[in-house]
Amino acid sequence: MTIPFNKPYLSGREEEYLRDALQSRAHCGNRTYTEKCIRLMKEKYGFGEVFLTPSCTAAMEMGAMLADLSPGDEVILPSWTFSSTANAVVLRGAKPVFCDVDPKTMNIDVTLIEGLITERTRLIMPIDYMGIPCDMDVISAIAQRHNLMVLEDAAQSFHSYLNGNPCGTHATMAAFSFHESKNLSCGEGGALIVNDPALVERAAFLQEKGTDRSLVIKGLRAKYGWVDIGSSFLLADLLAAVLFAQLEAVDEIVTLRSRITAGYYDLYQPYADKGYLALPIIPENVLLNHHAYFVIFDTDENQQRFLKLCRDRDVYPFRGYLPLHSSVMGRKFGYQPEEVPMTEALSERIVRLPFYTDLANEGLEICLEAMRAVLQELYGC
Numbered sequence: 001m002t003i004p005f006n007k008p009y010l011s012g013r014e015e016e017y018l019r020d021a022l023q024s025r026a027h028c029g030n031r032t033y034t035e036k037c038i039r040l041m042k043e044k045y046g047f048g049e050v051f052l053t054p055s056c057t058a059a060m061e062m063g064a065m066l067a068d069l070s071p072g073d074e075v076i077l078p079s080w081t082f083s084s085t086a087n088a089v090v091l092r093g094a095k096p097v098f099c100d101v102d103p104k105t106m107n108i109d110v111t112l113i114e115g116l117i118t119e120r121t122r123l124i125m126p127i128d129y130m131g132i133p134c135d136m137d138v139i140s141a142i143a144q145r146h147n148l149m150v151l152e153d154a155a156q157s158f159h160s161y162l163n164g165n166p167c168g169t170h171a172t173m174a175a176f177s178f179h180e181s182k183n184l185s186c187g188e189g190g191a192l193i194v195n196d197p198a199l200v201e202r203a204a205f206l207q208e209k210g211t212d213r214s215l216v217i218k219g220l221r222a223k224y225g226w227v228d229i230g231s232s233f234l235l236a237d238l239l240a241a242v243l244f245a246q247l248e249a250v251d252e253i254v255t256l257r258s259r260i261t262a263g264y265y266d267l268y269q270p271y272a273d274k275g276y277l278a279l280p281i282i283p284e285n286v287l288l289n290h291h292a293y294f295v296i297f298d299t300d301e302n303q304q305r306f307l308k309l310c311r312d313r314d315v316y317p318f319r320g321y322l323p324l325h326s327s328v329m330g331r332k333f334g335y336q337p338e339e340v341p342m343t344e345a346l347s348e349r350i351v352r353l354p355f356y357t358d359l360a361n362e363g364l365e366i367c368l369e370a371m372r373a374v375l376q377e378l379y380g381c
């Protein structure tokens with residue numbers, strides 16, 4: 001049996017809702033299923049305002065516009081993230097300032113943020129790697145002290161909680177992903193959460209190509225016109241129908257995925273205890289959405305051997321990100337690999353394990369058995 005890195009889950013109602021959305025003949029953004037998704041998210045999680053977008057990438061681009069980033073501004077973000085986080089900054093003409101990570105979670109090292117703030121800093125963009133919320137209490141306090149906004153890249157952390165509050169509620173804005181690799185998927189999709197009421201009206205303009213169409217829909221204007229910059233930041237209602245089926249099943253999805261975390265923890269913890277590798281350390285005030293699981297090997301060679309030996313057994317863990325600061329684009333901004341040293345070093349030793357909801361029902365034992373054999377081969381125990 002092949003164990004892929006990822007496979008999207010079907011909760012069972014996707015086809016019914018998709019057919020319904022098709023037959024409604026109202027397929028574009030902000031229609032019935034979008035409204036259902038938004039209502040569910042606001043009621044269940046207490047988000048400020050929700051804008052469904054074509055991706056998390058689009059949500060962050062919209063967030064960067066809403067933060068009024070402009071050329072010369074600086075934005076602090078981890079190097080250990082996807083290109084989308086940095087692109088949202090660069091597309092506004094602003095400069096990404098890369099921060100190192102805390103190896104316990106691979107999230108931004110909050111002790112380093114203040115040292116990177118200059119008079120040009122406008123925004124902090126932390127990401128919740130693996131669905132582990134970053135330390136938003138500390139980040140929010142720093143932002144407040146320096147009068148900065150926070151846009152949380154919560155691509156991976158939908159339905160994770162920090163101090164009892166869901167990801168998406170902690171920052172000025174947050175961006176979620178509903179890409180097929182995430183816990184909830186509609187193929188490609190995302191959401192921008194806007195928690196500052198002062199930003200909500202403008203967010204609606206940006207989402208609708210810079211027009212005030214939202215005011216026409218509310219009956220406040222007879223005609224709409226071009227009032228701002230913007231783009232087409234809307235998720236088609238057809239995809240919102242698929243997303244709604246997934247949102248309804250979120251508790252079941254997270255429960256199934258928790259079995260995978262437990263399986264990996266039981267297998268790998270004895271090796272961590274012996275000092276062969278390191279595992280994520282989940283802070284006590286966190287409730288996890290079980291999005292992913294990483295292992296940091298003792299050496300680069302063991303990372304490579306682990307990946308190969310797993311592949312030989314038809315199991316497909318994945319190396320994950322390449323650091324942004326030492327990428328082709330990062331170097332264009334003047335970065336050298338040694339400037340973000342923890343990220344640079346750990347990127348050669350980290351592996352993300354296969355993680356998808358169906359694995360809990362089929363294949364988990366096979367996957368664990370294969371990895372047990374690989375670890376035995378690597379460490380002789």
Ligand SMILES: Cc1ncc(COP(=O)(O)O)c(C=O)c1O
Pocket residue numbers: 055056057058081082084085127153155156176177178179181189190
């Ligand atoms: C941290 C982070 N941000 C953004 C994205 C992009 O999400 P999307 O594919 O929905 O644009 C990803 C994708 O995996 C991600 O890991």
